[in-house]
Amino acid sequence: MTTLIKLEIIRALRNKKFMFFSVIYPPVLYLIIAGGADSRPIPGMQLNMGLYFMVSMAAFGAMTAVLLGNSERIAKERENGWVRQLRLTALPGRGYVAAKMAAAATVSLPSILLVLLVAAVVKGVRLEAWQWLAIAAGTWLGSFVFAALGVAIGYLATGDAVRPIAMLCYFGLAFLGGLWMPLTFLPQWAQNVAEWLPTHAYAALGTAVEGGSAPHLKDMAILAGYLLVFAGGAAWLYRKDTRKA
Amino acid sequence: MTTTATTTAAPAEGAKRAPVVSFRQVTKSYGAVRAVADLDLELYPGETVALLGPNGAGKSSTLDLLLGLRTPDAGGVTLFGTTPQRAIEQGRVGAMLQSGGLMEGVKVRELVKLARDLHPRGYPLDEILASAGITDIADRMVDKLSGGQEQRVRFALATAGAGDLIVLDEPTTGMDVSARQAFWGAMRGQARQGRTVLFATHYLEEADEVADRVIVLHRGRVLADGTAAEIKARAGARRIAFDLDEPVDREALGALPSLTSLEISGRTVRIQSRDADATVHALYGLGCYPRNLEVSGLGLEQAFIALTTASDASTTGSTEQEGGAGR
Numbered sequence: 001m002t003t004l005i006k007l008e009i010i011r012a013l014r015n016k017k018f019m020f021f022s023v024i025y026p027p028v029l030y031l032i033i034a035g036g037a038d039s040r041p042i043p044g045m046q047l048n049m050g051l052y053f054m055v056s057m058a059a060f061g062a063m064t065a066v067l068l069g070n071s072e073r074i075a076k077e078r079e080n081g082w083v084r085q086l087r088l089t090a091l092p093g094r095g096y097v098a099a100k101m102a103a104a105a106t107v108s109l110p111s112i113l114l115v116l117l118v119a120a121v122v123k124g125v126r127l128e129a130w131q132w133l134a135i136a137a138g139t140w141l142g143s144f145v146f147a148a149l150g151v152a153i154g155y156l157a158t159g160d161a162v163r164p165i166a167m168l169c170y171f172g173l174a175f176l177g178g179l180w181m182p183l184t185f186l187p188q189w190a191q192n193v194a195e196w197l198p199t200h201a202y203a204a205l206g207t208a209v210e211g212g213s214a215p216h217l218k219d220m221a222i223l224a225g226y227l228l229v230f231a232g233g234a235a236w237l238y239r240k241d242t243r244k245a
Numbered sequence: 246m247t248t249t250a251t252t253t254a255a256p257a258e259g260a261k262r263a264p265v266v267s268f269r270q271v272t273k274s275y276g277a278v279r280a281v282a283d284l285d286l287e288l289y290p291g292e293t294v295a296l297l298g299p300n301g302a303g304k305s306s307t308l309d310l311l312l313g314l315r316t317p318d319a320g321g322v323t324l325f326g327t328t329p330q331r332a333i334e335q336g337r338v339g340a341m342l343q344s345g346g347l348m349e350g351v352k353v354r355e356l357v358k359l360a361r362d363l364h365p366r367g368y369p370l371d372e373i374l375a376s377a378g379i380t381d382i383a384d385r386m387v388d389k390l391s392g393g394q395e396q397r398v399r400f401a402l403a404t405a406g407a408g409d410l411i412v413l414d415e416p417t418t419g420m421d422v423s424a425r426q427a428f429w430g431a432m433r434g435q436a437r438q439g440r441t442v443l444f445a446t447h448y449l450e451e452a453d454e455v456a457d458r459v460i461v462l463h464r465g466r467v468l469a470d471g472t473a474a475e476i477k478a479r480a481g482a483r484r485i486a487f488d489l490d491e492p493v494d495r496e497a498l499g500a501l502p503s504l505t506s507l508e509i510s511g512r513t514v515r516i517q518s519r520d521a522d523a524t525v526h527a528l529y530g531l532g533c534y535p536r537n538l539e540v541s542g543l544g545l546e547q548a549f550i551a552l553t554t555a556s557d558a559s560t561t562g563s564t565e566q567e568g569g570a571g572r
Contacts (some may be wrong), residue, residue, distance in 0.1 A: 003362035011350045081346030085402065088312060088333055088340045089363035 001095040008103035018069060023111045026061020027118040030054065033180075034123060042182050047210055054119035055135060055206030056179040059199070061111040062143035063179075066104035067150040067170050074100065074154025075162040083238070093235035097151050101231070104147035105140065112139045131209050138205040138215060145198050145223050148230035155237035173199040198226040263326060265290055265410055265441045266311060271320035273306055273465075280306035281465040284320070288443060290409075293436045295452035295459045296445040297476070303465035304445040305343060308414050311443075312340055324410065332410075336365040339408035341399040343415050347387045354383040357401045364406025376434055377401035378427050392419030400428065404435055411435055413444040417451065429455050452476070483521040487528075487535035488513050494531075501527050 013019065030053055037049030045052065077083050086096065116136060119125040127135075149169065157165045174180060176190060177199020183191050194200045201219035208215045268286035272279070280303045288294055296304050309315040310322050313329030324332035332338055348356055357374060361367030374380045377400050382390065390398065396419055403411055413432070417425045432455060436442050446452055452459045453473040461469040461476060469476055482505055489512050499507055503520035514535075518524040521540050528535060 001363075003359050007348075007351055007355055007359055010355070011348075014350055077346070077348070079346075080349075081342065081344045082348050083346075084314065084342055085340075085345035085347070085399075086363075087314065088338065088342070088345075089360065089406070090334045090336050090365055091363050 001091065001098070004091065004095060004099040005102045008099040009106045012103040012106045019107060019110075022061070022065035022069065022107050023114055025064065026057050026111050027114045029060070030057040030115050030118060031122065033057070034119075043184060045182060045184060047207060050119060050123040050125055051210050052182060052207065054115060054123070054125055055139070055210060056203045058112045058115040058135070058139045059142065059203045059206065060174055060179040061115055062108035062139055063146045063170065063174065063199070063202075065107040065111055066101075066143050066147035067153075068166055069107065070100055070104050070147055070150025071153040071157070071162055071166040074151055075157060075159065078154070079159065087238075093239040094231075096238050097148065097231055097234045100151045100234075101144050101147040104150065105143060108143040108147075109140050112136060112143075127210065131212075134209045134215075135206045138209065139202075142202040142205055142223055145202065145227045145230060148227055148234055149198075151234035152230050152237060155234060173197060176200075177203060179203055196222065198223060201226075262290055264288060265292075265325060266443070267323045268307075268310075269321045269323075271310060271317045271322060273310060273315065273317050279465055281310065281317070284465065284467065286460070286467065288410075288441055290441055291436075291439055292458055293432075293442045293456050294444075295456035295473075296443060296462060297447065297449065297452050297459055298445075298462035299447060302462040304447075304462055305414060306465070307462065308340075308342070308412055308443075308445060312338065312342075312412060336406050337409045338412065339364075339403040339406045339410070340412040341396075341403035341414065341416055343418070345399060345402075347395065347398060347402075349388050351387055352383070353379060353385055353387060353390070353398055353401075356387055356398065357383075357405055360402040360405040364408070366407050367405055368407050373401055373405050376431055377404065378431060393421060393424045396420055397424075397428065400431065408440070410441045410443070413442070415445055415447070417446070417448075425451075449476070478519060482517050482519050484541050485516040485518055485521055485524060485539070486514070486541075487538040489533060489535060491533070497531055498528075501531075 034049045034053040034057075037053075039048045039050060041048050042052055074083075083096075113136060116132065150166070153166050153169065154162065176186075176194050177197045178186070178194055179199055183194050183200070186194070201222040204219045205215040205223075208219070264287040266286065266288040268284045271281055271284040271286075273281040282303075284303075284307065286307075296307065298304050306315070310317055311324070311329065313322075313333065322329060325335075325337055327335075329338075348359070351359075354370070354374070357377075357379075358370055361370060361373060367373075371380070374383050377397050379394070379397050379401055382394055382398075385394075387395075387398065396416060400413070400416060403413065411432075416432075417428055420428060429451070432442060432444075444451075444456075453476075456473055459469070459471065459473050459476045460467055493509055493512060493514065495507075495509060498509070498514060498516070501507075501516070501518075502523045503518045504516060504524060505519060506517040508515040516524060525535075525538070525540070
């Protein structure tokens with residue numbers, strides 16, 4: 001099982017094109033959105049645009065790398081029969097899911113760090129050392145939830161359906177979770193829904209730290225719950241997949 | 246059932262041992278298509294068995310059921326006395342599927358090492374590479390291999406776990422003649438180590454060269470089960486056709502020696518026989534005067550058809566439609 005995890009990580013690092021765009025895209029998007037913003041607090045919040053979007057773009061970038069990358073690659077591996085071959089080994093379902101998540105996390109970490117770096121250098125964001133560490137670690141660990149969702153989507157959908165379904169989850173979750181614009185800009189009903197979405201809880205980890213406190217327990221519980229459902233579902237689908245893709 | 250070639254040929258010593266693979270009345274349908282029908286099958290330790298049949302005979306479905314990749318609609322499959330899933334988890338099975346792909350973006354050596362490490366009892370990597378004949382391409386990327394090289398890598402994956410049962414689905418597809426020979430050499434090496442080998446093929450020659458038992462599948466059923474020599478005798482059957490002036494005596498014709506199938510349409514008679522000389526001789530002995538007598542050999546395809554016709558005749562009592570489809 002550790003061999004598979006290592007090999008998946010090596011493979012992710014070798015895929016230079018995917019690596020490059022996954023890493024470059026979030027900081028560029030950050031600069032486009034928050035680049036010209038002043039340092040006044042966002043209406044209804046304590047944080048300004050630079051701070052708010054540092055966390056949400058780091059989260060959004062990590063989500064891009066792990067969710068889209070995973071779902072498409074897995075669907076492809078099911079189609080070419082590699083997953084069938086893998087099922088004929090003693091590998092348990094959780095091993096497969098763990099390896100995919102590890103590979104995804106390898107790609108998401110540099111993209112998160114780069115967003116934080118750009119925020120500090122270009123936008124002059126200043127935080128305590130513990131805050132930087134907590135935001136980086138929280139955003140990285142939180143990306144595992146979406147990596148697991150990516151695996152599950154790769155298993156639920158086949159062929160041409162994978163990309164639209166992954167895109168729908170990706171944009172829907174990003175938008176409703178407040179990754180693109182602060183939730184206070186959205187109508188009340190959307191805010192009510194957002195509170196229970198993994199993306200909102202994900203970004204809230206970082207914004208809580210920026211506000212000077214520890215991440216809220218509720219957000220961590222929500223993320224842990226989604227992780228359990230997504231990863232468990234993915235492992236179950238891996239073992240149950242008897243269809244000939 | 247007198248005209249079918251079903252001779253159960255479990256080796257004498259094998260009968261005492263527990264079977265490696267056991268199918269009991271297994272049925273599997275996809276929609277209206279019956280891929281496997283009431284299949285009974287047992288493989289014994291150390292056997293090298295060829296699963297022979299034309300495309301669509303149910304070979305791949307049988308292997309899928311055997312490996313637990315599909316579940317039967319009825320009946321049961323056991324490997325080493327347990328479920329396929331359990332046997333695979335115990336590392337007792339290595340398989341090379343037609344539909345099995347390879348992981349992309351990795352080197353051959355890395356992939357084989359992965360397969361080895363995923364089985365509880367793999368053996369040294371260099372030995373696996375050498376026995377599959379891929380030492381020279383070990384550092385190539387998997388995506389850059391030719392079809393024949395890919396097949397050899399698949400074989401390495403199937404053998405990397407040192408399983409007791411090796412299952413190969415049309416393993417030589419895409420190989421040239423010399424690659425084929427090297428491949429079967431490697432496979433014999435596996436068999437010599439006491440492994441049970443089951444491979445699906447549609448080449449009679451392959452079955453003949455390597456297998457000590459051949460199972461012919463057609464429409465999801467076992468049509469013939471015996472040594473390669475026995476099956477070859479079937480493939481060597483001859484076709485006899487003639488017209489009769491006098492009314493046809495079906496019963497007398499049916500009693501001709503060495504007959505494997507009989508087909509009568511009007512006054513034209515078509516016979517398949519294991520021994521054309523004896524059959525024709527006896528035909529004259531009946532007092533018949535066959536006109537336009539033709540005796541011709543059967544190819545492999547026709548041998549399958551011969552077996553099928555015989556099988557259908559024994560179940561439906563009619564000899565017409567299947568022979569018609571075969572012409």
